[in-house]
Amino acid sequence: MAEEPPSRIVGDRYVVTSEEREAFRRDGYVHLRGVLRPEELAEVEEVVERFITKQIPVPGHDFCDMAGDYGRSHEEYAIVNVMLPRRYHPEWQGNLFERRAASIAEQLQGPGLEVDYDQILDKNPGREDAVFGWHQDMAYWIETPDMRTATLWLAIDDSTEENGCMRFVPGSHAERVLRPHRPLHRDRGENHALVTDVDPARDEIRQVPIARGDVTVHDERVVHGSGGNRSDRRRRAYVLAFRSADTIAEERRRGFTHSHNDSAEVLDETGIRGQSSS
Numbered sequence: 001m002a003e004e005p006p007s008r009i010v011g012d013r014y015v016v017t018s019e020e021r022e023a024f025r026r027d028g029y030v031h032l033r034g035v036l037r038p039e040e041l042a043e044v045e046e047v048v049e050r051f052i053t054k055q056i057p058v059p060g061h062d063f064c065d066m067a068g069d070y071g072r073s074h075e076e077y078a079i080v081n082v083m084l085p086r087r088y089h090p091e092w093q094g095n096l097f098e099r100r101a102a103s104i105a106e107q108l109q110g111p112g113l114e115v116d117y118d119q120i121l122d123k124n125p126g127r128e129d130a131v132f133g134w135h136q137d138m139a140y141w142i143e144t145p146d147m148r149t150a151t152l153w154l155a156i157d158d159s160t161e162e163n164g165c166m167r168f169v170p171g172s173h174a175e176r177v178l179r180p181h182r183p184l185h186r187d188r189g190e191n192h193a194l195v196t197d198v199d200p201a202r203d204e205i206r207q208v209p210i211a212r213g214d215v216t217v218h219d220e221r222v223v224h225g226s227g228g229n230r231s232d233r234r235r236r237a238y239v240l241a242f243r244s245a246d247t248i249a250e251e252r253r254r255g256f257t258h259s260h261n262d263s264a265e266v267l268d269e270t271g272i273r274g275q276s277s278s
Protein backbone atom coordinates (compact mmCIF):
# COMPACT_ATOMS: atom_id res chain seq x y z
CA MET A 1 0.00 0.00 0.00
CA ALA A 2 1.33 3.48 -0.91
CA GLU A 3 2.48 5.45 2.10
CA GLU A 4 0.49 8.62 2.95
CA PRO A 5 2.61 11.75 2.42
CA PRO A 6 3.32 13.47 5.76
CA SER A 7 0.80 16.21 6.59
CA ARG A 8 2.05 19.71 5.92
CA ILE A 9 -0.09 20.97 8.80
CA VAL A 10 1.26 20.47 12.31
CA GLY A 11 -1.08 22.27 14.72
CA ASP A 12 -0.75 25.99 14.12
CA ARG A 13 2.18 25.44 11.78
CA TYR A 14 2.40 24.74 8.04
CA VAL A 15 5.65 23.14 6.89
CA VAL A 16 7.21 24.85 3.86
CA THR A 17 9.59 22.67 1.83
CA SER A 18 13.06 23.74 0.67
CA GLU A 19 11.78 23.62 -2.96
CA GLU A 20 9.03 26.08 -2.05
CA ARG A 21 11.48 28.39 -0.29
CA GLU A 22 13.68 28.28 -3.38
CA ALA A 23 10.69 29.05 -5.66
CA PHE A 24 9.84 32.10 -3.51
CA ARG A 25 13.43 33.37 -3.77
CA ARG A 26 13.62 32.72 -7.51
CA ASP A 27 10.17 33.87 -8.65
CA GLY A 28 9.11 36.36 -5.96
CA TYR A 29 6.04 34.26 -5.18
CA VAL A 30 5.12 30.68 -4.32
CA HIS A 31 1.96 28.56 -4.33
CA LEU A 32 1.34 26.55 -1.13
CA ARG A 33 -1.34 23.85 -1.24
CA GLY A 34 -3.81 22.96 1.51
CA VAL A 35 -2.85 25.60 4.10
CA LEU A 36 -6.31 25.45 5.69
CA ARG A 37 -8.45 22.33 6.04
CA PRO A 38 -12.07 22.62 4.82
CA GLU A 39 -13.50 23.09 8.34
CA GLU A 40 -10.83 25.70 9.15
CA LEU A 41 -11.53 27.58 5.93
CA ALA A 42 -15.27 27.61 6.70
CA GLU A 43 -14.57 29.66 9.84
CA VAL A 44 -12.63 32.28 7.87
CA GLU A 45 -15.33 32.33 5.18
CA GLU A 46 -18.04 33.04 7.75
CA VAL A 47 -16.30 36.23 8.93
CA VAL A 48 -15.42 37.25 5.35
CA GLU A 49 -19.11 37.04 4.41
CA ARG A 50 -20.14 39.18 7.38
CA PHE A 51 -17.81 41.90 6.08
CA ILE A 52 -18.94 41.62 2.46
CA THR A 53 -22.62 41.80 3.44
CA LYS A 54 -21.85 44.79 5.69
CA GLN A 55 -22.96 43.03 8.89
CA ILE A 56 -19.60 44.18 10.23
CA PRO A 57 -19.44 47.91 9.41
CA VAL A 58 -16.35 49.39 7.78
CA PRO A 59 -15.96 53.18 7.56
CA GLY A 60 -15.29 55.36 4.52
CA HIS A 61 -13.09 54.17 1.68
CA ASP A 62 -11.98 51.05 3.52
CA PHE A 63 -15.10 49.49 1.97
CA CYS A 64 -14.82 50.23 -1.75
CA ASP A 65 -14.58 48.95 -5.29
CA MET A 66 -10.96 48.18 -6.15
CA ALA A 67 -11.66 48.58 -9.88
CA GLY A 68 -14.12 51.50 -10.00
CA ASP A 69 -14.01 54.95 -8.44
CA TYR A 70 -15.10 55.82 -4.91
CA GLY A 71 -18.37 57.26 -6.25
CA ARG A 72 -19.72 53.86 -7.33
CA SER A 73 -22.63 52.43 -5.35
CA HIS A 74 -22.19 49.09 -3.61
CA GLU A 75 -24.51 47.27 -6.05
CA GLU A 76 -22.24 48.25 -8.94
CA TYR A 77 -18.94 47.08 -7.44
CA ALA A 78 -16.74 44.86 -9.64
CA ILE A 79 -14.22 43.98 -6.87
CA VAL A 80 -15.50 44.45 -3.33
CA ASN A 81 -12.48 45.50 -1.27
CA VAL A 82 -12.44 45.57 2.53
CA MET A 83 -9.31 47.07 4.04
CA LEU A 84 -8.12 46.19 7.55
CA PRO A 85 -10.80 43.72 8.68
CA ARG A 86 -8.69 42.98 11.78
CA ARG A 87 -8.97 46.62 12.83
CA TYR A 88 -12.75 46.70 12.44
CA HIS A 89 -13.33 43.27 14.02
CA PRO A 90 -10.55 42.94 16.63
CA GLU A 91 -11.95 39.62 17.90
CA TRP A 92 -10.55 38.15 14.68
CA GLN A 93 -6.95 38.97 15.60
CA GLY A 94 -4.81 35.92 16.36
CA ASN A 95 -7.12 33.50 14.53
CA LEU A 96 -5.86 30.14 13.27
CA PHE A 97 -5.09 31.34 9.75
CA GLU A 98 -3.09 34.23 11.17
CA ARG A 99 -1.03 31.89 13.32
CA ARG A 100 -0.40 29.46 10.49
CA ALA A 101 0.40 32.32 8.12
CA ALA A 102 2.93 33.66 10.64
CA SER A 103 4.72 30.30 10.59
CA ILE A 104 4.89 30.46 6.78
CA ALA A 105 6.16 34.05 6.79
CA GLU A 106 8.92 33.07 9.22
CA GLN A 107 10.01 30.09 7.14
CA LEU A 108 10.16 32.23 3.98
CA GLN A 109 11.57 35.47 5.37
CA GLY A 110 13.05 34.74 8.79
CA PRO A 111 12.04 35.88 12.27
CA GLY A 112 10.67 39.23 13.42
CA LEU A 113 7.72 39.64 11.03
CA GLU A 114 4.28 40.75 12.21
CA VAL A 115 0.93 41.40 10.58
CA ASP A 116 1.08 44.78 8.84
CA TYR A 117 -2.36 44.82 7.22
CA ASP A 118 -5.14 42.57 5.97
CA GLN A 119 -7.70 42.81 3.20
CA ILE A 120 -10.73 40.98 1.77
CA LEU A 121 -11.31 40.91 -1.99
CA ASP A 122 -14.45 39.61 -3.69
CA LYS A 123 -14.72 39.66 -7.49
CA ASN A 124 -18.33 39.58 -8.58
CA PRO A 125 -19.36 37.03 -11.26
CA GLY A 126 -19.63 38.06 -14.89
CA ARG A 127 -17.50 41.17 -14.38
CA GLU A 128 -14.88 41.36 -17.10
CA ASP A 129 -13.91 44.70 -15.58
CA ALA A 130 -12.95 43.11 -12.24
CA VAL A 131 -9.32 43.52 -13.21
CA PHE A 132 -6.72 44.12 -10.51
CA GLY A 133 -4.14 46.19 -12.39
CA TRP A 134 -0.49 45.16 -12.65
CA HIS A 135 1.55 46.62 -9.79
CA GLN A 136 4.38 46.12 -7.32
CA ASP A 137 3.24 46.47 -3.70
CA MET A 138 6.38 48.45 -2.93
CA ALA A 139 5.08 51.26 -5.19
CA TYR A 140 2.51 51.95 -2.45
CA TRP A 141 4.83 51.74 0.53
CA ILE A 142 7.55 53.66 2.32
CA GLU A 143 11.20 52.60 2.13
CA THR A 144 12.72 51.25 5.35
CA PRO A 145 15.99 49.42 6.08
CA ASP A 146 14.22 46.05 6.45
CA MET A 147 11.89 45.50 3.51
CA ARG A 148 11.21 41.79 4.03
CA THR A 149 7.61 41.00 3.15
CA ALA A 150 5.43 37.92 2.94
CA THR A 151 1.93 38.62 1.66
CA LEU A 152 -0.34 35.60 1.94
CA TRP A 153 -3.31 35.43 -0.42
CA LEU A 154 -5.79 32.80 0.78
CA ALA A 155 -8.31 31.46 -1.76
CA ILE A 156 -11.81 31.29 -0.25
CA ASP A 157 -13.13 30.03 -3.61
CA ASP A 158 -11.31 27.98 -6.21
CA SER A 159 -9.43 30.65 -8.10
CA THR A 160 -9.19 30.01 -11.85
CA GLU A 161 -8.15 31.87 -14.99
CA GLU A 162 -11.86 32.28 -15.75
CA ASN A 163 -12.76 33.99 -12.46
CA GLY A 164 -9.58 36.08 -12.34
CA CYS A 165 -6.85 34.24 -10.43
CA MET A 166 -3.62 35.92 -9.41
CA ARG A 167 -1.00 36.35 -12.11
CA PHE A 168 2.68 37.15 -11.67
CA VAL A 169 5.72 38.18 -13.68
CA PRO A 170 8.18 35.68 -12.17
CA GLY A 171 11.60 37.12 -11.35
CA SER A 172 10.44 40.75 -11.63
CA HIS A 173 11.14 41.21 -7.90
CA ALA A 174 14.84 41.13 -8.75
CA GLU A 175 14.67 44.12 -11.11
CA ARG A 176 16.97 46.86 -9.86
CA VAL A 177 14.44 49.68 -9.92
CA LEU A 178 10.71 49.73 -9.39
CA ARG A 179 8.64 50.11 -12.53
CA PRO A 180 6.90 53.45 -13.04
CA HIS A 181 3.41 53.46 -11.52
CA ARG A 182 0.45 55.79 -12.05
CA PRO A 183 -2.99 56.07 -10.44
CA LEU A 184 -5.62 53.74 -11.94
CA HIS A 185 -8.00 56.69 -12.20
CA ARG A 186 -7.17 60.34 -12.65
CA ASP A 187 -5.88 60.74 -9.11
CA ARG A 188 -5.78 58.77 -5.89
CA GLY A 189 -8.67 60.76 -4.45
CA GLU A 190 -10.90 58.78 -6.86
CA ASN A 191 -9.37 55.37 -6.20
CA HIS A 192 -6.35 54.29 -4.19
CA ALA A 193 -5.08 51.84 -6.83
CA LEU A 194 -1.80 52.21 -8.72
CA VAL A 195 -0.90 50.45 -11.95
CA THR A 196 2.18 49.76 -14.01
CA ASP A 197 2.82 48.29 -17.44
CA VAL A 198 3.64 44.74 -18.38
CA ASP A 199 4.91 43.97 -21.85
CA PRO A 200 3.91 40.45 -22.97
CA ALA A 201 6.74 40.51 -25.54
CA ARG A 202 9.31 40.93 -22.76
CA ASP A 203 7.65 39.74 -19.57
CA GLU A 204 6.66 36.19 -18.81
CA ILE A 205 3.10 36.24 -17.47
CA ARG A 206 2.23 33.32 -15.25
CA GLN A 207 -1.41 32.68 -14.33
CA VAL A 208 -1.59 30.94 -10.95
CA PRO A 209 -4.90 29.11 -10.43
CA ILE A 210 -5.20 27.78 -6.88
CA ALA A 211 -7.79 25.76 -4.96
CA ARG A 212 -9.94 26.86 -2.01
CA GLY A 213 -7.74 26.65 1.10
CA ASP A 214 -4.50 27.15 -0.88
CA VAL A 215 -2.34 30.22 -0.58
CA THR A 216 0.03 32.20 -2.75
CA VAL A 217 2.75 34.17 -0.97
CA HIS A 218 4.45 37.09 -2.68
CA ASP A 219 7.12 39.60 -1.82
CA GLU A 220 7.02 43.41 -1.98
CA ARG A 221 8.56 43.84 -5.43
CA VAL A 222 7.14 41.13 -7.68
CA VAL A 223 4.87 42.48 -10.44
CA HIS A 224 1.40 40.98 -10.05
CA GLY A 225 -2.31 41.54 -10.60
CA SER A 226 -5.32 39.58 -11.88
CA GLY A 227 -7.73 39.49 -14.80
CA GLY A 228 -11.51 40.02 -14.92
CA ASN A 229 -14.15 37.54 -13.80
CA ARG A 230 -15.70 35.87 -16.88
CA SER A 231 -17.28 33.10 -14.82
CA ASP A 232 -20.63 32.79 -13.06
CA ARG A 233 -18.86 32.33 -9.69
CA ARG A 234 -17.35 34.74 -7.21
CA ARG A 235 -13.61 34.91 -6.53
CA ARG A 236 -13.07 35.66 -2.86
CA ALA A 237 -9.70 35.99 -1.13
CA TYR A 238 -8.37 36.99 2.27
CA VAL A 239 -4.97 38.71 2.24
CA LEU A 240 -2.62 38.92 5.22
CA ALA A 241 0.64 40.86 4.82
CA PHE A 242 3.63 40.38 7.13
CA ARG A 243 6.48 42.88 7.43
CA SER A 244 9.19 43.53 9.98
CA ALA A 245 8.19 45.01 13.34
CA ASP A 246 10.56 47.97 12.75
CA THR A 247 9.07 48.70 9.34
CA ILE A 248 5.54 48.61 10.73
CA ALA A 249 6.55 50.95 13.59
CA GLU A 250 8.07 53.39 11.06
CA GLU A 251 4.95 53.26 8.89
CA ARG A 252 2.71 54.04 11.84
CA ARG A 253 5.03 56.83 13.00
CA ARG A 254 4.49 58.45 9.61
CA GLY A 255 0.72 57.92 9.76
CA PHE A 256 0.71 55.18 7.12
CA THR A 257 -1.67 52.37 8.07
CA HIS A 258 -2.67 50.89 4.65
CA SER A 259 -6.14 52.34 5.23
CA HIS A 260 -7.72 53.99 2.20
CA ASN A 261 -8.77 56.62 4.75
CA ASP A 262 -5.14 57.61 5.48
CA SER A 263 -4.75 61.35 4.89
CA ALA A 264 -3.93 62.66 1.41
CA GLU A 265 -0.68 64.14 2.78
CA VAL A 266 0.45 60.73 3.99
CA LEU A 267 -0.45 59.14 0.65
CA ASP A 268 1.43 61.89 -1.19
CA GLU A 269 4.49 61.40 0.99
CA THR A 270 4.54 57.62 0.87
CA GLY A 271 2.65 56.76 -2.30
CA ILE A 272 3.79 56.08 -5.81
CA ARG A 273 7.38 55.14 -5.23
CA GLY A 274 7.94 54.21 -8.87
CA GLN A 275 6.36 57.53 -9.95
CA SER A 276 5.69 57.73 -13.67
CA SER A 277 6.96 60.87 -15.34
CA SER A 278 3.92 60.89 -17.68
Ligand SMILES: O=C(O)CCC(=O)C(=O)O
Pocket: 121, 132, 137, 151, 153, 165, 166, 224, 225, 226, 237, 239
Ligand atom coordinates in the same frame (compact mmCIF):
# COMPACT_ATOMS: atom_id res chain seq x y z
O1 LIG B 1 -6.64 39.81 -5.44
C1 LIG B 1 -6.02 40.26 -6.41
O2 LIG B 1 -6.40 40.02 -7.55
C2 LIG B 1 -4.78 41.08 -6.22
C3 LIG B 1 -4.32 41.17 -4.79
C4 LIG B 1 -3.02 41.87 -4.62
O3 LIG B 1 -2.54 42.55 -5.49
C5 LIG B 1 -2.27 41.77 -3.36
O4 LIG B 1 -2.75 41.11 -2.43
O5 LIG B 1 -1.16 42.33 -3.27
